[in-house]
Amino acid sequence: MALTTIEIPKRKREIIDNAVIRFCGDSGDGMQITGSQFTNTVALYGNDLATFPDFPAEIRAPAGTLPGVSGFQVHFSSSDVYTPGDSVDVLIAMNPAALKMNLADLKTNGILIVNVDDFKENDLRKAQIVTNPLEDHSLDGYRLFAVELTKMTRAALKDLGLDAKSMDRCKNFFALGMCYWLYNRSMEPTHGWLEEKFKNKQQLVQANKLAMKAGYSYCEATEAFQISYEIPPAKLTPGVYRNISGNAALALGFVAASQKAGIPLFLGSYPITPASDILHELSMYKDFGVITFQAEDEIAAITSAIGAAYAGALGITSTSGPGMALKTEALGLAVAVELPLVICDIQRGGPSTGLPTKTEQADLLQALFGRNSEAPIPVVAPSSPGDCFWIALEASRIAIKHMVPVIILSDGYLANGAEPWKVPTIDELPEIPVHFETNPEGFLPYRRDPVTLSRPWAVPGTPGLEHRIGGIEKQDVTGNIDYEPLNHEHMVRLRAAKVESVANDIPPVVPEGDQSGDLLIIAWGSTHGPITAALNAQREKGRSIGHVHLRHLNPLPRDLGDVIKRFKKVLVPEMNMGQLLMILRAKFLVDAQGYNKIQGKPFKTSEIENKIEQMLGLAPFTSPEDDFDEQAGE
Amino acid sequence: MALTTIEIPKRKREIIDNAVIRFCGDSGDGMQITGSQFTNTVALYGNDLATFPDFPAEIRAPAGTLPGVSGFQVHFSSSDVYTPGDSVDVLIAMNPAALKMNLADLKTNGILIVNVDDFKENDLRKAQIVTNPLEDHSLDGYRLFAVELTKMTRAALKDLGLDAKSMDRCKNFFALGMCYWLYNRSMEPTHGWLEEKFKNKQQLVQANKLAMKAGYSYCEATEAFQISYEIPPAKLTPGVYRNISGNAALALGFVAASQKAGIPLFLGSYPITPASDILHELSMYKDFGVITFQAEDEIAAITSAIGAAYAGALGITSTSGPGMALKTEALGLAVAVELPLVICDIQRGGPSTGLPTKTEQADLLQALFGRNSEAPIPVVAPSSPGDCFWIALEASRIAIKHMVPVIILSDGYLANGAEPWKVPTIDELPEIPVHFETNPEGFLPYRRDPVTLSRPWAVPGTPGLEHRIGGIEKQDVTGNIDYEPLNHEHMVRLRAAKVESVANDIPPVVPEGDQSGDLLIIAWGSTHGPITAALNAQREKGRSIGHVHLRHLNPLPRDLGDVIKRFKKVLVPEMNMGQLLMILRAKFLVDAQGYNKIQGKPFKTSEIENKIEQMLGLAPFTSPEDDFDEQAGE
Amino acid sequence: MTTATLPVYTKKDFQTDQEIRWCPGCGDYAILSAVQMVFADLGIPREKFVIISGIGCSSRFPYYINTFGFHTIHGRAPAVATGLKIVRPDLEVWVATGDGDSLSIGGNHTIHMLRRNVGLKVLLFNNKIYGLTKGQYSPTSEVGKKTKSTPFGTTDRPFNPISLAIGSEATFVARSVDVFQTHLKDTLKKAAAHKGSAYVEILQNCNIFNDGAWETVTEKEARSENIVQLEHGKPLIYGKNRDKGIRLNGLDLEVVQLGNGVTEKDLLVHDEKHPRAAYAFLLAHMEHRPGFPTPIGVFRSWDNVPRYEDLINDQIREVQAKRGKGDLAKLLRSGDTWELKA
């Protein structure tokens, strides 16, 4: 062991504020696990962070091809993090296809680690690359580390008696080890995870530990890396944290809502990307009495949930755009019979099948208006993965309090993205009081609470409350079928007023940033991160900007119009063609401007900043279309 | 015959401009036929006219009950007629239920004819009437004619050997005869109709003729009627006319479109009120090669039509609100694959099952936005029953020219209402050129026409054009699946631009009435009649008002904004809660005001006039809600 | 909630104050009356009954029965009822539906409810027509039928609701007729007693748009020649003089005349518990053949299959027995957590 001594020069360790690192490779290369482990480790250390997984639409495209590329990005910092990062400090590319698909996002002079063993001619061909980028100087602007990842992993594991395939499966942990060295992180948390994960497969625990160690040592031993980094912990609110994705948080939120309400949770759902995980998560919570019903289609999914709500459960259904389109007739029924229901639409790229694995915010108008006739429904939207937990509670609260269906608009970015989430204690959760009618005295199915305008929840099986409900227009109070003209007008306005009354509980609007000034940004949903980051950056430059991020899209907060009046200009960035924009313009007659990006991926902070500067007359604007027109021609 | 001579005093005959007459009775009383016959006769005479049938939601409610009441209203005139009339000059009520449901619309001092034979205690009870209105002076404000309709009909038919039931079925023709006397009309046209209708049942021809004659003679003989009326023919454009309902006109329009385009017509449909008649009508035109497919549900209806369009047919589907809601996912597919398709939504009262037989305009936002993601579709709306013919041609033309689905928004009022329609000659019909791609050279499925932006229509079976299409996002030109961010943005904007390009063919907006001034009314669909009538009345009073009635709701005419600027105020009356209003406010930032009536029935001219005067500061406004609050209390 | 003594009801207790809006003479009245009587007889507290319907004349049913009722949307009653039944397996959930509602737009929910064996009782009002929309053909209308939507006759082969149900693995399938009140009530009671999905086709006359559609079955004179009653354990005999029967011939059925050496013993003895669903299937197809009678009664009654709602709730109970009832505070803190100290 000590026969020859290699002298390792003391290398620089730099303390920096934040870094963005992206692992990418073939779907079979385990990039999601690698990214999650790295995330977990930096989170445990106390950094703030945000992640963005980006996996292919295809189930499993042929190995090494472009459609097969999978990626995972982590942004971690010693201060607040709002987005996974516009561009990347360190890119780990396991094969040529991954390199090709991801290089554009690497910063100039950024660190690029590639697995040279997978840059053979055949690999290049599968990635439709003509000349080897490792040789043609196209990577000259980066700090390239061409590492024999496969070979070195095999060497490290040669004594374990694994076959070649199994050994090669560990090469992602070699890369992970390198990153741990690079950012001075302990491998302990990942050791713990491996031991838990492969409890009964000690050989795999060993193999992965060894591979990781080898990667770490490789950096330590070679002189390739002249510098490593240290990112101190962030100043986060004290408490217990966990990493959580939007879909997992939604599921937890519903379990919490059902527990707080003291009624069973029923999910009727039909699998669809990117909503399926809500079904998967909730189907595990049988110990909470959660009922999950995988229906024959989206219509049965929502109508079974309506049946469950009728029976006295918290009925919910989860889906994405195309499935949402199928549910709209049933939504109208829920409006007419005034039963509580929560519908989760995890938006994805469209129209039609569109871009199933990509994110978009283009179902807002569908949520607001996608039903026959006047059938208003409250709509809420979470602004971050962790916020999905709270939005589930808020939607359930509204549904039960007002006896209405409520739509939650999440999106693919929130659903799959994850962030550290401060775990609430039980008494931090809102109360969700439920009153089931039991008194037959004077009972009438559409007699209303004067404040919430809700009708009684009178579930089958309650003696003396036998009554009939249905989707035909009915007389108020009695619920009897009624075709009278004036009754219809009354009922239409009543249903609208009931939804409007939800605004009674919306807290006053307090913009982030400035309370009045030059520019107000109004937005909703998953754009919260990049907008907040841009807002902070621009305000540091002395600009007067406020930001209202709407959680309630219907009804809107009552004082929103007043807030708008306090600003000179209004900007509405959305991942659609201007849907909230239209609502705001119509309602407030304000000449708000849209900033619309519809590329299946979130805004970059820099894009928002650029747009802000343009609105403030400080810079020309390069819109995504301009980019596009340059690149795609026509 | 001449044993005693009854001296009939010469009675007054008054020449008047117009009259509104309403027949109402039990569903079994044949009121629709009676009304149609009267309509037919006045039309043949050359009056302008409009009709409004109002039948019950129920199949056949028990005879004599309130839900069983059926009515038919005709407004006929020597000048232009725009609506069936706000209130009624002559009301024929065949039973107490009909009287109760319709009396409110009879003008003070109007003529009221009732069948006393059906005002027995039992009849009153079925109508939930406590005291006999014929006796309690509640009808004092009208010119009441309590006629023994049943008895006199039986007397007239006693020699024909019919059973009592068959005789009683003729009493509606007794009433019809009375009306012919009252308005000095010949019974000839109805004779002709009877002979045609009961070709092989001479007994029935005789019976109905006799009953009608008896009614006529009764008026002639008794002194009850002191006055009869004469309404001279109107000055209508010369030509051949027929009476046509909106649904029949739509069906004819599609046959015409298919003939002009030279391609087969395929209707995929699932029955639903009030759209079913389109299916019924088209299923009769087999001699035109029309294919009607009664699908298993609305989804199969639209998707089979998409399949038919793919095959090279003019694919259409017809439905109403709840069925429209079910079609939205498939609409997105049609947008994505860019195939021509026409969707007819015959709007009815909602939400959910709502008021199936009542009219409403509340599906506009569903038509514009009721789909997942950004899936723009041209939307057009007819303004009268006869216009339904032309709108079918226009929708087909747009669909084929731009390779897009097009939505037609009709409504229950247009669908069932009828008006005299000037039959066009073949060369008055627009051309609908169709180009099927046949040249394999350089063929690519998404290569576009530079002006219409449409892709080629390349139908299966064409040698050398084998290609694949689908709902996943695709590369422009090649049509290959493509998930690239910038390609997606390009395609989204391209699909929007394609729909926008439809505006190239929209003629400049020329308001009815004034071209600039105090008030601009913007409206669409079936409200055309009452608005035009109100406009004329108000302009005669010297007010400066224009009226734009939009046929194209998406895209809007390019110069609409300019027109709006020429007026001080904008009023948007709609039978919904303000849907077009929202679009106009958002697009033009104009503080347009809505006038919203949502009672399952059309505006009255007087209501629009009142609103106009209020907008002009000339009168206080009584909204329908005010009415309501007074009447329905809570 | 449940009292020690069983409630005693009469038909009246199941009537509502709502005006009935079916055409006079409609077969729906008879079905309504039979159901009200059967409900009264079952000895189950009234509040335990729920009737779920879709859209159609038949789907107006819930308004006229004084229990809980939910008139939903076209075709979706089985799905609404499934959600309800899973949450409340203790309720008696009946579905009222038409041939259009259940077999056209609602076909998918129907077959899935049956394969899952959800404990619902389904009343299929089969009048071979769309009544409420005024007379278009339905998926049970015979080929060539002229209707509002097929002035030249239909071209669609109809479903046989019984064989479709059997093909969907239904555990209880029966047929009765609106005007055969005793038979209908008996059949409904059997359906009520069945544990899983009970699918009951009721031949119903729509006297307005399809009058006499079931004439061969209901017409007093002819009916005994045209119907064979399926009675468990009894031979398939029919005819005015009970002189005809159904005999098995290999895998086929044949009509035989009794006498001339052919006796009751030769006839097929009905077995509603027959282990092969193909048996009921064979019976169901009999009526399509010239010279064969229409079978009514219980085709199949197979009680060995657990109810869907029980399986779901059992699974929950099992997990809770093993893991204990869920603890929310624990759940929220599950997974990889870390604590940041102040």
Place this chain on the structure above:
Amino acid sequence: MTTATLPVYTKKDFQTDQEIRWCPGCGDYAILSAVQMVFADLGIPREKFVIISGIGCSSRFPYYINTFGFHTIHGRAPAVATGLKIVRPDLEVWVATGDGDSLSIGGNHTIHMLRRNVGLKVLLFNNKIYGLTKGQYSPTSEVGKKTKSTPFGTTDRPFNPISLAIGSEATFVARSVDVFQTHLKDTLKKAAAHKGSAYVEILQNCNIFNDGAWETVTEKEARSENIVQLEHGKPLIYGKNRDKGIRLNGLDLEVVQLGNGVTEKDLLVHDEKHPRAAYAFLLAHMEHRPGFPTPIGVFRSWDNVPRYEDLINDQIREVQAKRGKGDLAKLLRSGDTWELKA
């Protein structure tokens, strides 16, 4: 348009330039290859083929075959194909679908297509799982299966696609297996030759989410013991040594060991033209019973039923023959018209 000489194609002519995006090892590749070969063999011009699919891994099928292809939306392929086929009865329209696509969301369109007997050939890729959405159970998954959406096991009884099809009055129903290339091609050719709806269930392995689901049928060692081939006019013999058979026993089937006096003559002889659909139904349910093999081959092939698209087009031709082709000017002026002179 049609040339006098029949085109001569090879498999290659039916391949496209699109990268195939199925997981390596997926059973879909074998099905693709078989279909390409069969298409090449049928002697039909390439442009006459159209493949319509829904959504799922299997529904990517059209992209990889060089014919006309339309990848529609989930579950709706039969309806799209029906519209197409009615307008163009001359085309060869094939439907590619999965067990989720066809039997879950698309169940209604499937059963209606079959009852109507639309001339479509349906390839049901049955892998007993939702592949594309990454592993939830499907309506053909076995009870108790643990999947992403059922971590504690499913509680839904599955459909048997064959019996559901027969219950829907299907005229051609067959089953084959992805890896049995010869059998698969034979079966596809028979489907191609059938006039009406041909429903072909193909047992397909999803090696990612449900690997080995059909192991008992495909596993080299065991397969001959677990499969019985249905061949028209041949007895139902199976087993490695062809020493087992299926015998009819009343209305039931039993497995018998040949020898000891039991000979081939005692066995059920397969009759795909059997006049009673109950026969095919009986065969279909065989595999659910312990000790019974899984039948593959053509269960039922019944050619006496006209195709839906022909009936529709015939009706149009008849009306046109009787009334003449429609005259638009006349039509517009039909009904009660009147003329107003200037």
